[in-house]
Amino acid sequence: MGKISVVPYGPQHPVLPEPIHLDLVIEDEKVIEAVPSIGFIHRGLEGLVEKEDYNKMLYVVERACGICSFQHGMGYCEAIEHIMGVEVPERAKYLRTIWAEFSRMHSHLLWAGLMADAFGFENLYYQCFRIREKVLDLVELTTGGRLIYSVNKIGGVLKDIDKDKQKIILDTIADMEKEIKVVTKTFLNDYTVESRLKGVGILTTEKARETGATGPFGRASGINIDMRKLGYAAYSNIDFEPIISTRCDSYARCEVRLAELLQSIDIIRQAIAKMPDETDLAATVKGNPDGEYFMRVEQPRGEAYYYVKGHGKPNLDRCRIRTPTFANLSGLCEMLKNCELSDVGILVVTIDPCVSCIER
DSSP states (O other): OOOEEEEEEOSSBTTBOSOOEEEEEEETTEEEEEEEEOOTTOOOOGGGGGTSOHHHHHHHHGGGOSTTHHHHHHHHHHHHHHHHTOOOOHHHHHHHHHHHHHHHHHHHHHHHHHHHHHTTOHHHHHHHHHHHHHHHHHHHHHHSOSSOOOOEETTEESOOOOHHHHHHHHHHHHHHHHHHHHHHHHHHHOHHHHHHHTTSSOOOHHHHHHHTOOHHHHHTTTOOOOGGGGOTTTGGGSOOOOOOOSOOSHHHHHHHHHHHHHHHHHHHHHHHHHOOOOOOOBOOOOSOOEEEEEEEEEETTEEEEEEEEEESSSSOSEEEEEOHHHHHHHHHHHHHTTOBGGGHHHHHHHTOOOHHHHOO
16 A cells, blocks of 8 residues: 555646645545535625625626626526516527527637646647637627626616627637637647546546536536526527537547537527517516526536525525536546546646636
């Protein structure tokens, strides 16, 4: 039996500048157990529902996380709309779908760049971030923001995407599609990348189900679940299927996310083509929420839950959010078992952690 040691990883580490802490129990150079500690940046956002008007709370919820801000706002709005029986205009549903896919694209490209940086491929890192800038430019063009969109409202959306902007979007994503295919070829066919990812960080389908793995992390282990198939926003009118892999390793997590980038481009094209020409962007909302609802949406990192409860007052009684990174921590600790200490940094990145989402 080798020497047993406990190595602290974090709360900030060069490969992942986020405040997550792992106690790594190692034997020689092999990890035999990982124990996570969270709570370094707990902000008490959920408690603000008792003080803020439910409409204003939308802007607080959006700031639970900058990267998946839009889906946080959309999930909250959909929960309130179900409680109040508000029917969102069809055009607003399609606009939400377009912006949600922009959010997924810039999040996945951010992840791809950080992954490339984690295994030392700096040129690939810069390529991913260069493409990501084009997505953020489209977001800025259509919303005025880049990370915090602030275009959701209870009952619909605040802004429209006219024909001229739609053409710019279609032209830009056509160029991006070619560039993403080049990046994908490098990620999946380069020998040095394969040597760092293939067979590393195995999480079997059985273990993925046991630990509740979600999103691309879970789908890379063969779990065929994608909350977009529930049909919220305009997804019920979009043709797509969840992208899964049965490789169950770090390479598979790259495969799934890179394929989802191209899938998002296809979804945006469908949404623009099918979006009705109505002028209404939001329904009239009167009164206050009275009831409770449990909403599930697919964020870039996976399934997020929103539990909202009100009693007919401007201030909600409860707004509880369970984010995908929280769900995926168990799977991370499972796949870290028996890995090499030198692979820990890469494996943490493969779940695409967002610590600010965990600590609300």
